[in-house]
């Protein structure tokens with residue numbers, strides 16, 4: 001299984017194995033990574049899986065679809081590198097990927 005490194009806002013790192021074809025949100029919740037709730041179950045309607053994926057890692061991902069972008073527009077702590085973890089499927093080319101987490105999850109609406 002690919003290793004994914006979730007990094008909390010305070011810098012705490014959690015390196016976990018995530019099954020291919022599960023989402024980054026599921027990988028975090030199944031491994032009890034703090035700060036990722038996935039309250040909507042993965043249908044891009046809560047932003048409690050908000051994360052930042054930067055640099056070359058971002059280039060490996062499919063760009064966000066309109067439903068993801070619409071939810072991100074309501075997310076707290078939005079950045080250019082913001083993604084919803086529930087919309088990203090894990091694959092082997094993500095081995096060692098760093099997924100940074102915001103200080104606070106969820107939507108402002």
Ligand code: FES
Pocket residue numbers: 025037038039040041042043044045046047048049050071084085086087
């Ligand atoms: S789990 Fe709700 S938006 Fe991702």
